[in-house]
Amino acid sequence: EGGAKQEVKSQSPADGGTARAGGAHATSSGPAVGTRSSAQLKGDADDAFRNGQLKRACTLYGKALQADSAAEWMQDAAVGGLHFRCQCLANRAACRLKMREYPLCIDDASAALAALSASAETNASSLSLKLLARRGMAYCQMQKYEEARDDYARAVAMDPANEQLAHDLRMIEAQLGS
Missing domain, CATH: 1.25.40.10 (Tetratricopeptide repeat domain)
Structure with missing residues (x-):
């Protein structure tokens, strides 16, 4: 395949970043029942990637992007931000590369x-x-x-x-x- 060795590192806002629980359905009183924050979703995706569950990881990175975008639209001051979204895209690109997509x-x-x-x-x-x-x-x-x-x-x-x-x-x- 002739490519540089790549790795996907977890840089989840949950590890010291700024994302807060709730994601797309968060309200000012806290997260809606059954929702996961963008940081939690990215963490789950990182775990799936490390475990070789590429399709699951790809789906979860997409959900993390959606949750972060929805939180930003709702003017949540604690969204992941540009670097978070770009990291999710980079990690999803790694999944897609490995899946030959x-x-x-x-x-x-x-x-x-x-x-x-x-x-x-x-x-x-x-x-x-x-x-x-x-x-x-x-x-x-x-x-x-x-x-x-x-x-x-x-x-x-x-x-x-x-x-x-x-x-x-x-x-x-x-x-x-x-």
């Missing part, structure tokens, strides 16, 4: 990259690097080598010491030269 992986990675590039997010660099590598791998699997080269070139520019990314870029360039 390459167009969906590209969609998630592209959405997160667009959001990060339009923001002044301080933690964007390492997340952008992961997103570029995942999207580049998906492009390679779809034999879209020009797009893959562009993503890997950006990733190598961000992390020139990463030998795996540099190796993958050389392999893509060799494929384009043949």
Whole structure:
């Protein structure tokens, strides 16, 4: 598969972030019965990913995104925020890459990259690097080598010491030269 080794780390707001229980159905008096907060859903998704339950993880990342979006719409001051949403998209992209759902992986990675590039997010660099590598791998699997080269070139520019990314870029360039 010729891609950089990727990992999905749990950076759940429940581990010190700001999301609060309740998610989409929260009220000022607390969460509705039977609901899970975006942070809880992401934590469940992270666990499912670690246990190899990729479809479940993908579904739960989507639910975490929906819950966070609904909480923001309801003007909940404790929503996860841009980095949280981009992390969910990045993790769902990793699931989709492993499930060989390459167009969906590209969609998630592209959405997160667009959001990060339009923001002044301080933690964007390492997340952008992961997103570029995942999207580049998906492009390679779809034999879209020009797009893959562009993503890997950006990733190598961000992390020139990463030998795996540099190796993958050389392999893509060799494929384009043949």
